[in-house]
Amino acid sequence: xxxxxxxxxxxxxxxxxxxxxxxxxxxxxxxxxxxxxxxxxxxxxxxxxxxxxxxxxxxxxxxxxxxxxxxxxxxxxxxxxxxxxxxxxxxxxxxxxxxxxxxxxxxxxxxxxxxxxxxxxxxxxxxxxxxxxxxxxxxxxxxxxxxxxxxxxxxxxxxxxxxxxxxxxxxxxxxxxxxxxxxxxxxxxxxxxxxxxxxxxxxxxxxxxxxxxxxxxxxxxxxxxxxxxxxxxxxxxxx
Amino acid sequence: xxxxxxxxxxxxxxxxxxxxxxxxxxxxxxxxxxxxxxxxxxxxxxxxxxxxxxxxxxxxxxxxxxxxxxxxxxxxxxxxxxxxxxxxxxxxxxxxxxxxxxxxxxxxxxxxxxxxxxxxxxxxxxxx
Numbered sequence: 001x002x003x004x005x006x007x008x009x010x011x012x013x014x015x016x017x018x019x020x021x022x023x024x025x026x027x028x029x030x031x032x033x034x035x036x037x038x039x040x041x042x043x044x045x046x047x048x049x050x051x052x053x054x055x056x057x058x059x060x061x062x063x064x065x066x067x068x069x070x071x072x073x074x075x076x077x078x079x080x081x082x083x084x085x086x087x088x089x090x091x092x093x094x095x096x097x098x099x100x101x102x103x104x105x106x107x108x109x110x111x112x113x114x115x116x117x118x119x120x121x122x123x124x125x126x127x128x129x130x131x132x133x134x135x136x137x138x139x140x141x142x143x144x145x146x147x148x149x150x151x152x153x154x155x156x157x158x159x160x161x162x163x164x165x166x167x168x169x170x171x172x173x174x175x176x177x178x179x180x181x182x183x184x185x186x187x188x189x190x191x192x193x194x195x196x197x198x199x200x201x202x203x204x205x206x207x208x209x210x211x212x213x214x215x216x217x218x219x220x221x222x223x224x225x226x227x228x229x230x231x232x233x234x235x236x237x238x239x
Numbered sequence: 240x241x242x243x244x245x246x247x248x249x250x251x252x253x254x255x256x257x258x259x260x261x262x263x264x265x266x267x268x269x270x271x272x273x274x275x276x277x278x279x280x281x282x283x284x285x286x287x288x289x290x291x292x293x294x295x296x297x298x299x300x301x302x303x304x305x306x307x308x309x310x311x312x313x314x315x316x317x318x319x320x321x322x323x324x325x326x327x328x329x330x331x332x333x334x335x336x337x338x339x340x341x342x343x344x345x346x347x348x349x350x351x352x353x354x355x356x357x358x359x360x361x362x363x364x365x366x367x
Contacts, residue, residue, distance in 0.1 A: 016318065023319035031320050039320070046324055053331040057338045064342035067349050074282050092279045099275055103268035106310045110259060216312070223310045227303055234299035238282055239292070 037217045045224050048177075052228050055170050056235055062162040071158035073237045076149065077141070091237050094137050095229065098178075101130035102226040105219050112197070112215035120215065121192045127222065128185035131178055138175045142168075170232055177225050188218055259315070267309045274302045 013032055014022050024030050031039045063070055078085035108123035145151040145167070153168050155161040191197060191210060200209035278298035281291060308314045313321055 013317070020318035020322060023317060030323075032317060034316075034320055042320065042324055046327055049328050050331065053328060054334065057331065057334040060335065061338040061342045061345075064339060065345035065349065067346070067353060074285075088279065088282050092275075095275050095279070096272070099268075099271045102271070102306065102310055103264065106264045106268070107261070110261060110264065220311055223306055226310075227306050230299055230302045230306070234278065234295050238278060238295045 035213050035217075037213060038220065041217045041220045045220065048224065048228075052170075052173070052231070055166075055173065056231060059166045059170065059236065062166065063160070066160040066162055068160040070160050071156065071163045073239075076145070076151075076158060077237065088237060090137060090141055091233065094134055094141075095233055097130050097134050097137070098226050098229050101127045101134070102223055104130065105222045109216045109219040112192075112212040115198065115212065117192060117195065117198060120212075121189055124185055124189040124192060124215070128182050128189060131182040131185060131222075135175060135178055135182065138171065138178075142171075166236070170236060174225070174228055174232060177228070181222050181225050184218055185222070188215065259312075263309060267305050270305060271302055274298050274305075278302075 013019055023032050026032075073091075074087040075085075077089075077091050078087045079089045080086065104123045104127045108120050108127060111119040111123060150157050151164045151167065153165045156164045191201075191203075192215070195201075196203075197210040197212050197214065200211065202209055275298075278295060281294045281298070286294060313324070
């Protein structure tokens with residue numbers, strides 16, 4: 001099996017559109033030189049794009065069709081630190097936390113490929129902590145909205161009832177993605193620190209040998225979570 | 240290190256990956272911070288109307304593009320993978336088009352229906 005695969009992949013691959021036609025028309029695997037895990041992660045992410053895309057399209061539909069005024073996110077999510085309330089400040093801080101974590105993740109992937117075990121570990125660990133910070137701030141945001149502002153999925157005192165359903169659905173699903181990501185970041189920090197990727201120790205679930213490519217696959221997931229937040233921030237919080 | 244057994248070619252890939260200089264990541268990272276700050280500034284300074292929507296969308300597209308292109312390594316991928324990822328989500332625009340048509344119709348119907356109710360209810364409850 002290995003000789004066949006290697007022989008196919010050692011063929012010269014054409015660049016550009018001709019290469020695209022050749023790859024897809026090769027009657028073999030289409031994604032040449034792409035590791036198995038990475039192709040699978042991309043397939044998952046494309047399907048996840050559709051889930052979030054449908055959420056945001058439904059949000060557009062309910063917001064356009066309601067007769068009641070839409071609550072102003074700038075005011076709903078304002079926070080006051082002693083003085084006058086600063087509009088949307090919590091969401092802005094959450095955005096910066098998530099972008100910082102995306103940066104540390106990108107560096108972790110890079111240092112992983114350099115086989116720099118400890119730098120990779122600390123970067124992954126920092127990414128996990130930043131992700132946990134984000135989830136913590138979201139818990140604060142949710143409890144403030146539920147307990148102090150009286151927002152419910154079926155109504156709120158500020159205006160259109162759909163505001164609550166969209167808010168809990170979209171940010172809840174995103175927060176769930178972040179939480180899963182944080183769990184895997186901690187798992188992979190542990191695996192890196194224990195040298196599982198250097199020694200190709202089989203994983204407890206997949207039984208596949210450890211490899212630093214797994215950090216890139218994890219990175220794809222984490223960057224996707226950040227990417228979804230970019231859209232939620234623009235369409236839900238700023239629009 | 241027998242990577243060939245599971246059909247991977249990590250030798251090639253690792254060399255490619257190492258060739259991404261760290262500087263690129265730091266530059267993109269700073270750009271993402273700047274773009275986020277600017278999109279927050281749109282709200283902070285209460286820019287309104289079409290200019291607000293234009294700025295929000297522009298900063299959103301730039302941020303998303305930078306994350307996908309560099310952090311998710313898409314500029315270094317072959318077109319076979321790039322097109323597989325970028326083309327299908329375009330179909331979401333169909334949902335957006337259908338959704339906005341339906342929303343306009345619902346809005347119109349609600350307007351007609353609720354307005355009628357208001358007119359009938361008006362003499363009975365002046366606070367309505």
